Amino acid sequence: MKAQRVTIHTLRQMKERGEKIAVLTAYDATFARLLDESGADVLLVGDSLGMVVQGNDTTLPVTLEDMAYHCRAVVRGARRAHIVGDMPFMTYQASIEQGMTNAGRLIKEGGCHSVKIEGGAAYAELVKRLVGAGIPVMGHIGLTPQSYHQLGGFKVQGRDAGGRERLLADALALEAAGCYAVVLEAIPQDIAREITAALQIPTIGIGAGTGCDGQVLVSYDMLGMDETFKPRFVRRFATLGATIKEAVGQYVSEVRKGSFPSDAESFAVSESRPQGPDPALYSTAAAKK
Numbered sequence: 001m002k003a004q005r006v007t008i009h010t011l012r013q014m015k016e017r018g019e020k021i022a023v024l025t026a027y028d029a030t031f032a033r034l035l036d037e038s039g040a041d042v043l044l045v046g047d048s049l050g051m052v053v054q055g056n057d058t059t060l061p062v063t064l065e066d067m068a069y070h071c072r073a074v075v076r077g078a079r080r081a082h083i084v085g086d087m088p089f090m091t092y093q094a095s096i097e098q099g100m101t102n103a104g105r106l107i108k109e110g111g112c113h114s115v116k117i118e119g120g121a122a123y124a125e126l127v128k129r130l131v132g133a134g135i136p137v138m139g140h141i142g143l144t145p146q147s148y149h150q151l152g153g154f155k156v157q158g159r160d161a162g163g164r165e166r167l168l169a170d171a172l173a174l175e176a177a178g179c180y181a182v183v184l185e186a187i188p189q190d191i192a193r194e195i196t197a198a199l200q201i202p203t204i205g206i207g208a209g210t211g212c213d214g215q216v217l218v219s220y221d222m223l224g225m226d227e228t229f230k231p232r233f234v235r236r237f238a239t240l241g242a243t244i245k246e247a248v249g250q251y252v253s254e255v256r257k258g259s260f261p262s263d264a265e266s267f268a269v270s271e272s273r274p275q276g277p278d279p280a281l282y283s284t285a286a287a288k289k
């Protein structure tokens, strides 16, 4: 049976019903399928891929072409989740026209269902224009990684005098402009709780405590892919980095010993099998659907 797709309206209803929203990042079709089949409501093709996939120190080098490529892969892998494409650094900051053109490209070329932009009230006009053009927008305030140099690093935001007021004003401006949800990243949890209560649209927290309508984590972090990286707000639900190393270590050792592959994992010119053409070795993605 075809899964019912999560939409921006589903997310609003979830907030109204007090149901928490589970969001994870995804960057390729295989992960998208696994996360989707495990019940994630939203898959964010985050520009965090610049760090966890491309190996950069920040998200700044990511291009629109990179994002469109990864969005296409994620869209192919997921059947139920709502797919959000992140607008990369300097693809929307220069002008409203630039933001409109590039968000349109991400939707058309990437196939995602909505876009995310970093920033508060300063982007309200852009949000209005995008929503007016039929492009749903997720906001993102607090620690906005594209402002890495301006912020002086990846730091908790909103602790300084006026921080609470600025964050609340930004969140309200994004809602008024038409955002369907807003990410609150690395802010004190009492501020996140206050913003969540003040907004009709869902808040999605990352390092923003218990009071948000939903949570998002970088999937590689919550799966423990990097054993050296564990900020306080991340919970590791698995230790896949260690599991992968163990499996690969075993493979390497069996290849070296000559115990992989076995005869059963090999083909013979003549072997007993049903008459007719050889069955296909691999099923295609299309055949699986």
Ligand code: KIV
Binding pocket: 025, 044, 045, 046, 047, 048, 049, 086, 183, 185, 206, 216, 217, 218
């Ligand atoms: O790029 C990303 O993955 C994000 C989330 C961490 C919110 O923006």
